[in-house]
Amino acid sequence: xxxxxxxxxxxxRLVREMFDRIARRYELMNVVMTAGMNRIWNKKAVQAxxxxxxxxxxxxxxxxGSLTRDLASEVGPAGYVLGVxxxxxxxxxxKSRPLPNVEYRVGDATRLEGVPSEGFDxxxxxxxxxxxxxxxxxxxEMTRCVRxxxxxxxLEISRPPGKVFGAFYGLWFDRIVPKLGAGISGDPKAYAYLxxxxxxxxxxxxxxxxxxxxxxQNVTWKRLAxxxxxxxxxxxxxxP
Ligand SMILES: C[S@@+](CC[C@H](N)C(=O)[O-])C[C@H]1O[C@@H](n2cnc3c(N)ncnc32)[C@H](O)[C@@H]1O
Numbered sequence: 001x002x003x004x005x006x007x008x009x010x011x012x013r014l015v016r017e018m019f020d021r022i023a024r025r026y027e028l029m030n031v032v033m034t035a036g037m038n039r040i041w042n043k044k045a046v047q048a049x050x051x052x053x054x055x056x057x058x059x060x061x062x063x064x065g066s067l068t069r070d071l072a073s074e075v076g077p078a079g080y081v082l083g084v085x086x087x088x089x090x091x092x093x094x095k096s097r098p099l100p101n102v103e104y105r106v107g108d109a110t111r112l113e114g115v116p117s118e119g120f121d122x123x124x125x126x127x128x129x130x131x132x133x134x135x136x137x138x139x140x141e142m143t144r145c146v147r148x149x150x151x152x153x154x155l156e157i158s159r160p161p162g163k164v165f166g167a168f169y170g171l172w173f174d175r176i177v178p179k180l181g182a183g184i185s186g187d188p189k190a191y192a193y194l195x196x197x198x199x200x201x202x203x204x205x206x207x208x209x210x211x212x213x214x215x216x217q218n219v220t221w222k223r224l225a226x227x228x229x230x231x232x233x234x235x236x237x238x239x240p
Contacts, residue, residue: 005193007133008133011133012086012108016086018187018189019085019087019190020088020089021185021190022185022187023087023089023090024089025186026064026093026185029184029191030066032180033177033180037225041126041225041229042066042070042126042155043070044155044224045124045126045153045231046070046074048151048231048233049071049074049122049124049151049153052075053078053079054075055074055075055079055122056075056080057074057120057122057124058081058082058084058120058124058142058145059071059081059082059123059124060085060112060123060125061125061127061132062083062094063085063090063094063127064094065083065093065097065102065104066126067124068083068102069099069102072099077100079101080101081103082103082120083104083105084112084115085106086107109125109132110134110137110138112141112145115141116145117144117145118146118150119145119147120146120147121151122150122151122152123146123151123152123153124152125153125154125155126155127156127157129207130197130198130200131197135202135207136210136213136214139152139214139216140214143215143236147236148238149238149239150235151234151236152235153232153233154207154211154233155229156201156207156229156230156232157198157228158201158203158223158227158228158229158230160223160227160228161227164226165226165227173194173228177195178191179191204223204232207230208220208232211232216235216236218234218235219232219234220233221233
């Protein structure tokens with residue numbers, strides 16, 4: 001994918017094929033790219049869900065199951081986590097580390113067939129939203145699937161506004177990550193796409209507005225890691 005990312009079905013196909021190709025090296029690349037800090041950001045996302053032991057979580061664009069496993073550990077053996085992704089190879093990698101309280105399903109996060117309404121205490125998406133052009137469809141599905149009082153959480157990469165972190169980001173994500181990614185995954189296109197997709201993604205305030213317009217309330221967001229990561233959360237109105 002080059003300048004000006006395609007949209008609609010074409011974008012979805014290219015993204016799916018890209019993740020299919022890099023699935024085997026995806027988690028290794030994440031650890032290298034974030035110096036292992038992705039684990040800390042996952043923990044913050046899990047905290048934002050306010051899940052309890054025995055709770056039910058839906059993890060969209062779950063990929064190889066990195067956040068899915070952390071959610072599963074939070075809800076414990078009495079809980080349940082459903083991970084959904086449209087890349088069969090990312091899911092194959094996820095399923096290679098099975099857990100008794102986790103199920104994985106192939107599916108499109110914007111059209112969740114067979115996923116029950118109000119069936120979950122929380123719905124999450126980590127580093128998936130920027131790959132999905134139709135954010136209204138994504139967040140209306142997330143809202144539909146959580147119970148009243150349930151939480152919707154979105155973890156994403158963002159471009160830091162300040163000069164210092166902005167310069168660091170420019171060097172790291174725009175220049176070094178594409179080269180590292182090409183070397184580790186053997187797929188230069190995939191890691192050229194990464195900074196491009198961040199550049200095209202909505203700013204945090206606009207993402208919060210999209211969440212609100214799709215039925216969520218008390219939407220808040222914060223910057224993590226010097227603003228390289230944003231964590232949004234909101235809740236479905238109504239009594240738990
Ligand atoms: C950067 S990975 C994130 C994986 C995982 N959430 C994590 O934290 O490592 C993005 C994932 O989004 C998935 N994806 C992108 N668009 C999707 C869609 N419309 N429906 C389902 N999965 C999608 C890709 O297949 C890929 O596995």
